[in-house]
Amino acid sequence: MLKVQGLTKTYPGGRGIADVTFEVERGEVFGFLGPNGAGKSTTIRHIMGFMKPDRGSVAIGGLDVWKHQSEVQKLVGYLPGEIAFLDGMTGRGFLEFVARMQRVDSRVKRDLLIERLQFDADTPIRKMSKGMKQKVGIVAAFMHDPAVIVLDEPTSGLDPLMQQLFIELVLEEKAKGTTFLMSSHSFPEIERTCDRAAIIKDGRIVAVNNMHELQSMQRKVIEILFEKEADAVAFMGAEGVHAESRDGSRVRAAVQGDYDALIREAAKYRIRSLDVAVQNLEDVFMHYYDRKGASR
Numbered sequence: 001m002l003k004v005q006g007l008t009k010t011y012p013g014g015r016g017i018a019d020v021t022f023e024v025e026r027g028e029v030f031g032f033l034g035p036n037g038a039g040k041s042t043t044i045r046h047i048m049g050f051m052k053p054d055r056g057s058v059a060i061g062g063l064d065v066w067k068h069q070s071e072v073q074k075l076v077g078y079l080p081g082e083i084a085f086l087d088g089m090t091g092r093g094f095l096e097f098v099a100r101m102q103r104v105d106s107r108v109k110r111d112l113l114i115e116r117l118q119f120d121a122d123t124p125i126r127k128m129s130k131g132m133k134q135k136v137g138i139v140a141a142f143m144h145d146p147a148v149i150v151l152d153e154p155t156s157g158l159d160p161l162m163q164q165l166f167i168e169l170v171l172e173e174k175a176k177g178t179t180f181l182m183s184s185h186s187f188p189e190i191e192r193t194c195d196r197a198a199i200i201k202d203g204r205i206v207a208v209n210n211m212h213e214l215q216s217m218q219r220k221v222i223e224i225l226f227e228k229e230a231d232a233v234a235f236m237g238a239e240g241v242h243a244e245s246r247d248g249s250r251v252r253a254a255v256q257g258d259y260d261a262l263i264r265e266a267a268k269y270r271i272r273s274l275d276v277a278v279q280n281l282e283d284v285f286m287h288y289y290d291r292k293g294a295s296r
């Protein structure tokens, strides 16, 4: 459904993207992950047909996005990283303006989305919070039932309840066969919605993984407070437990992918409390690149 091939763009300062290649199947949710400045927005702007690549191409539904911009616009819903709203409009005014460009009668779906996202669409945009503007942008991207939805950092500014609702919306559209490309910093969001994800760094794709592989890259730190200090000591030395440190009866252990050994060992003792710290995506990347760097 979406085919990115050898996409290359060098900005005057020398930064940009090089040889970005991946494909997204119909009905697939594809994540696009990478640290700040890695080239996510640049890739997305090319996918939307807003920029002409130096080399390479993007096709959506078999149409080259640069050569067939207006046909492609009808197929695609887009939420930019930073939305440029026109001054003086209300949310509804903006959505009507976007609907005229999309040339699809989307009023029913638009009103349903406004109701679900729970915001007052008649508020002037200049008086809206970041989260409220983000909701307007989400409605604009989803309302005309496009075949492909491209989202640049979709949940930035949304509270946890709304992030959850957003995930539900994505999964509902996916079930109908909609294809998604979604850049994000939030691992839970990617984990719950995506089938696969590409990791981009310094303008190049360094990996395309399915979710299972990505989950196994993520390290979690588990902190267990044992009833008895002797149990903590025994747990520290157990095989398959990668204990990092002990403070009295409290042990910190790192887990990556394989939880079985640690859970089986911990089940032998009385435990007073247990906490799990999830490594954030930035750390997952850094860890991944360090390992890749070390193996070179």
Ligand SMILES: Nc1ncnc2c1ncn2[C@@H]1O[C@H](COP(=O)(O)OP(=O)(O)OP(=O)(O)O)[C@@H](O)[C@H]1O
Pocket: 011, 012, 013, 015, 016, 034, 035, 036, 037, 038, 039, 040, 041, 042, 043, 081
């Ligand atoms: N118009 C431009 N002119 C020159 N350099 C640019 C331009 N736009 C982006 N860059 C540079 O190209 C690189 C990739 O930028 P891009 O915005 O695509 O990254 P990103 O992955 O989307 O990051 P972020 O998450 O911070 O938005 C960065 O180093 C950025 O500074």
